[in-house]
Amino acid sequence: LKSIITLTTDFGSRDGYVGTIKGVILSINPKAEIIDISHQIPPQNVLAGAFCLFNSCTFFPEGTIHIAVVDPEVGGKRKGILIQTERYSLIGPDNGVFSPFLRTEKIKRMISLTNPKYFLGKVSATFHSRDIFAPVAAYLSLGVEAKEFGPALSEIARLNLPSIEKRGGKIIGRIIHIDNFGNLVSNVTAQELSKIKKFKMKVKNRIISRLSKTYSEVGKGKILAYQGSSGFLEVGIREGNARLKLDAIIGDKIEIQI
Amino acid sequence: LKSIITLTTDFGSRDGYVGTIKGVILSINPKAEIIDISHQIPPQNVLAGAFCLFNSCTFFPEGTIHIAVVDPEVGGKRKGILIQTERYSLIGPDNGVFSPFLRTEKIKRMISLTNPKYFLGKVSATFHSRDIFAPVAAYLSLGVEAKEFGPALSEIARLNLPSIEKRGGKIIGRIIHIDNFGNLVSNVTAQELSKIKKFKMKVKNRIISRLSKTYSEVGKGKILAYQGSSGFLEVGIREGNARLKLDAIIGDKIEIQI
Amino acid sequence: LKSIITLTTDFGSRDGYVGTIKGVILSINPKAEIIDISHQIPPQNVLAGAFCLFNSCTFFPEGTIHIAVVDPEVGGKRKGILIQTERYSLIGPDNGVFSPFLRTEKIKRMISLTNPKYFLGKVSATFHSRDIFAPVAAYLSLGVEAKEFGPALSEIARLNLPSIEKRGGKIIGRIIHIDNFGNLVSNVTAQELSKIKKFKMKVKNRIISRLSKTYSEVGKGKILAYQGSSGFLEVGIREGNARLKLDAIIGDKIEIQI
Numbered sequence: 001l002k003s004i005i006t007l008t009t010d011f012g013s014r015d016g017y018v019g020t021i022k023g024v025i026l027s028i029n030p031k032a033e034i035i036d037i038s039h040q041i042p043p044q045n046v047l048a049g050a051f052c053l054f055n056s057c058t059f060f061p062e063g064t065i066h067i068a069v070v071d072p073e074v075g076g077k078r079k080g081i082l083i084q085t086e087r088y089s090l091i092g093p094d095n096g097v098f099s100p101f102l103r104t105e106k107i108k109r110m111i112s113l114t115n116p117k118y119f120l121g122k123v124s125a126t127f128h129s130r131d132i133f134a135p136v137a138a139y140l141s142l143g144v145e146a147k148e149f150g151p152a153l154s155e156i157a158r159l160n161l162p163s164i165e166k167r168g169g170k171i172i173g174r175i176i177h178i179d180n181f182g183n184l185v186s187n188v189t190a191q192e193l194s195k196i197k198k199f200k201m202k203v204k205n206r207i208i209s210r211l212s213k214t215y216s217e218v219g220k221g222k223i224l225a226y227q228g229s230s231g232f233l234e235v236g237i238r239e240g241n242a243r244l245k246l247d248a249i250i251g252d253k254i255e256i257q258i
Numbered sequence: 259l260k261s262i263i264t265l266t267t268d269f270g271s272r273d274g275y276v277g278t279i280k281g282v283i284l285s286i287n288p289k290a291e292i293i294d295i296s297h298q299i300p301p302q303n304v305l306a307g308a309f310c311l312f313n314s315c316t317f318f319p320e321g322t323i324h325i326a327v328v329d330p331e332v333g334g335k336r337k338g339i340l341i342q343t344e345r346y347s348l349i350g351p352d353n354g355v356f357s358p359f360l361r362t363e364k365i366k367r368m369i370s371l372t373n374p375k376y377f378l379g380k381v382s383a384t385f386h387s388r389d390i391f392a393p394v395a396a397y398l399s400l401g402v403e404a405k406e407f408g409p410a411l412s413e414i415a416r417l418n419l420p421s422i423e424k425r426g427g428k429i430i431g432r433i434i435h436i437d438n439f440g441n442l443v444s445n446v447t448a449q450e451l452s453k454i455k456k457f458k459m460k461v462k463n464r465i466i467s468r469l470s471k472t473y474s475e476v477g478k479g480k481i482l483a484y485q486g487s488s489g490f491l492e493v494g495i496r497e498g499n500a501r502l503k504l505d506a507i508i509g510d511k512i513e514i515q516i
Numbered sequence: 517l518k519s520i521i522t523l524t525t526d527f528g529s530r531d532g533y534v535g536t537i538k539g540v541i542l543s544i545n546p547k548a549e550i551i552d553i554s555h556q557i558p559p560q561n562v563l564a565g566a567f568c569l570f571n572s573c574t575f576f577p578e579g580t581i582h583i584a585v586v587d588p589e590v591g592g593k594r595k596g597i598l599i600q601t602e603r604y605s606l607i608g609p610d611n612g613v614f615s616p617f618l619r620t621e622k623i624k625r626m627i628s629l630t631n632p633k634y635f636l637g638k639v640s641a642t643f644h645s646r647d648i649f650a651p652v653a654a655y656l657s658l659g660v661e662a663k664e665f666g667p668a669l670s671e672i673a674r675l676n677l678p679s680i681e682k683r684g685g686k687i688i689g690r691i692i693h694i695d696n697f698g699n700l701v702s703n704v705t706a707q708e709l710s711k712i713k714k715f716k717m718k719v720k721n722r723i724i725s726r727l728s729k730t731y732s733e734v735g736k737g738k739i740l741a742y743q744g745s746s747g748f749l750e751v752g753i754r755e756g757n758a759r760l761k762l763d764a765i766i767g768d769k770i771e772i773q774i
Contacts, residue, residue, distance in 0.1 A: 293539070293542070294529075295532045310531065319546060437530075484642065
């Protein structure tokens with residue numbers, strides 16, 4: 001069976017770094033199928049990378065190998081890790097980039113990537129995705145066993161995900177992502193939304209008094225709140241751009257009446 | 259035989275939406291070959307998506323499945339459709355995004371995508387490409403028959419393509435696309451161009467008195483008009499950027515002497 | 517065996533030009549594996565394309581076919597060429613885009629692409645990558661012999677790569693590339709660096725007195741110099757952006773004490 005290896009990075013698409021990684025993988029396993037999730041993670045923003053991966057990865061077939069590289073501490077003390085869950089293998093820096101993902105997946109094993117046998121010759125200090133993560137992913141896809149790559153770990157780094165607060169009869173959430181359409185994605189989950197009887201929220205001094213199911217429930221250019229495709233509460237503008245219209249940025253507060 | 263599925267969307271490359279769609283397709287048909295045409299269509303600009311698709315799609319092998327998602331009315335009343343021509347299968351929203359394509363292709367059948375058996379579990383209101391178009395494309399690539407996906411349609415939405423006017427001894431056209439090099443692509447076809455005996459055109463108050471075959475016919479930095487690779491009349495600057503130099507935007511008028 | 521064909525262009529990702537090229541290749545060889553190196557080369561900047569290709573290409577398996585299209589003289593007198601080295605086949609315009617690559621590879625043969633049997637029908641004047649380079653690469657990947665594509669060449673165009681100067685006890689170099697993270701890549705090679713005993717350099721009036729191995733050797737927000745993953749001397753900011761902080765551009769001078 002063909003092995004799928006996905007890539008989520010902050011490399012951008014100008015420099016050829018992504019092409020290099022693909023060349024390394026295909027040199028080891030010419031049958032690997034490499035799929036880009038995103039290379040436009042804001043540079044060194046581990047949380048943004050974690051969020052992107054979380055929303056996309058679970059749609060891939062069982063056995064997929066996900067490489068994530070948002071790695072501000074490359075070349076320092078942070079480990080390189082391989083995590084195997086019941087469905088996926090995750091490879092990248094030990095900086096919490098897999099944190100949200102691990103809340104929903106059952107972990108089978110965690111490995112510190114230390115065996116130079118599976119690295120690319122001389123390892124650089126600044127490009128571990130080329131020299132360590134890509135070759136490890138390729139060898140794993142060829143059937144090398146996880147324990148071959150290094151010793152087991154009992155602890156890995158976790159990100160402090162921004163969590164909602166509840167006070168004064170309100171849920172206080174945050175905008176954690178803004179997508180290409182200018183939709184504002186919050187950290188308020190479907191589960192929280194399902195508990196609310198009469199929906200009323202505030203964002204950037206705008207009141208939204210209804211939870212919509214589709215954009216077409218409001219007029220063109222009108223604001224709406226809805227449960228987005230990733231399961232979180234989102235705010236958008238029908239056929240418009242909420243980021244621009246509300247002058248919103250990541251970190252902005254939202255308030256929902258309980 | 260390997261099935262090719264192409265993607266043309268306005269999703270951008272930051273959010274992981276495209277990766278998600280690929281995960282869905284590969285989960286259903288691991289042998290599908292997925293090719294990106296563009297994910298940089300200006301958000302919700304159906305005409306731009308239609309133009310991009312039109313220029314690229316006919317270069318793909320027979321049997322290719324083209325998914326197009328520029329879908330401002332997602333979740334509303336617009337249908338999801340499958341169109342089969344003699345050469346291709348086209349999947350996307352019923353909003354005219356396939357219009358230019360259909361002028362040159364012979365339609366065999368048109369289907370309304372209504373059979374939830376081929377959808378991805380619970381369908382969201384905002385991400386039909388993930389929940390409907392991607393799985394339908396994947397099942398189609400596995401050999402599921404078109405009629406399985408829903409009832410036949412006799413009518414589909416058509417876009418009003420900007421068409422040229424002829425008055426006062428002139429062809430009045432429009433800039434309908436500006437490419438990465440700043441070349442201005444008009445809606446004047448090769449067929450119209452072939453009828454003109456002595457070429458003379460005006461764009462942004464500049465007169466161009468010759469129809470060139472190649473950039474090298476003019477000096478560096480000079481303006482020229484030529485039949486572009488998509489068959490339409492284009493205006494460019496040799497080793498320069500016509501958009502910047504002429505301060506041109508989509509919709510700008512061009513005039514050609516007949 | 518599956519054939520790998522890579523693409524390095526200045527086409528950007530908006531216009532569908534890249535999708536078109538992939539369609540042409542897959543129409544001729546449906547088994548080709550097409551990998552993007554970059555489509556974000558600054559328009560018509562042959563040197564930037566050459567640098568990108570040089571850094572990435574050698575990580576691909578033997579037998580890979582590399583297409584490079586940064587082609588300001590398309591449609592003019594410049595030839596289309598196929599170069600075969602001991603490891604790779606290189607296809608593109610004869611404008612020096614393969615120059616840096618050829619310094620490290622042994623050339624077996626150079627061919628002028630003149631045989632229309634392997635072109636795509638009627639060749640346009642502006643899109644030779646679609647009409648010539650893509651089909652030639654595809655036929656080559658199917659096993660067509662190099663000599664079939666045209667006559668042998670004894671000379672090809674070479675780029676004048678910016679080279680370092682040595683004067684007044686200093687190496688004078690230049691910033692030749694700035695990557696997605698804002699790291700400044702110079703033209704000072706690892707070989708030159710290895711000769712220096714006590715490192716001290718100047719860039720944009722900043723003195724750097726140490727050659728670091730990793731980012732973590734300096735504090736967050738601090739400037740450092742290091743040998744980058746491409747082998748050249750680079751200047752970066754730990755968890756920051758050197759381009760923005762130093763207001764640096766391509767062509768800026770660097771000075772190193774010998």
